[in-house]
Amino acid sequence: MRFNSNLVLLPSGEALLCNGVEKVEDDDTAVLEPELLKKAGSGWEWDQGAFPRASVPRNYHSTALLMPDGRVFTGGGNINAKPGGRDVRRLNLEIYEPWYVCRNRPRLLNVPERVSHGERLSVDVRGPEPITRLALIRCGSATHAFNSDQRYLGLVAHETGPGRYSAEVPSAVVAVPGYYLLFACTAGNVPSKGVFIRVGR
Structure with missing residues (x-):
């Protein structure tokens, strides 16, 4: 305990x-x-x-x-x-x-500064393996042993061209408006470094 x-x-x-x-x-x-x-x-x-x-x-x-x-x-x-x-x-x-951290990680490129709910989020990814999901992690704010802001949204990534991936951004009920870190993840769960992105208006 x-x-x-x-x-x-x-x-x-x-x-x-x-x-x-x-x-x-x-x-x-x-x-x-x-x-x-x-x-x-x-x-x-x-x-x-x-x-x-x-x-x-x-x-x-x-x-x-x-x-x-x-x-x-x-x-x-x-x-x-x-x-x-x-x-x-x-x-x-x-x-x-x-x-x-010490793995050969994918690299996120051409990430938009902002994306709206219900839109398709499109990014470029370079790396040794294909991407299976884009992870949106809401920026945390921990206090008193509790982080009420963090949430993990694993979005299924579809390859739309060589090294180009897209995923649909959920509604505001799921993806609370605000700033998130965006990561590109392989099937082996190896993530890229994160890029800040604003979700919603």
């Missing part, structure tokens, strides 16, 4: 769980081992060996967010969940590198 943790959706379709403690007001019970939630057959499983241990405990008010290159930064936290100023805050950060 971990309290005050952070969950980050990754462009590979997986999720990183990090930060947190077993007892809310005791950093000595910090859970330093990040966990990766990944597909396993027809279900999901937790992989506790996918990332190195965190170097410091991160308790209440810690945060973790997806970076455009697909890495995850994590920082902050109040020592032993105490309120107060700088003397009880962790003023540093760490960066996690998921398995795909």
Whole structure:
């Protein structure tokens, strides 16, 4: 059991769980081992060996967010969940590198700055493998161990020409208007680096 943790959706379709403690007001019970939630057959499983241990405990008010290159930064936290100023805050950060960072990744090109709901989003992709989906990940805003903004939209990508792919953008009910990171993903779930795009008017 971990309290005050952070969950980050990754462009590979997986999720990183990090930060947190077993007892809310005791950093000595910090859970330093990040966990990766990944597909396993027809279900999901937790992989506790996918990332190195965190170097410091991160308790209440810690945060973790997806970076455009697909890495995850994590920082902050109040020592032993105490309120107060700088003397009880962790003023540093760490960066996690998921398995795909060192792979030969696709490259997104010619991404529009904005796309409307119901439109076809078209991009160029260069890389060693074909693309099977375009992933829209809404920019996160984590606070109090919860990220209410992030969402992952995996859009089926159709090749419309050599290296040219398109996918339909869902309605505003699904794709809440705002800024997203767009990733191109292979069948092996290797994502490109992300490009910011605005969805909606």
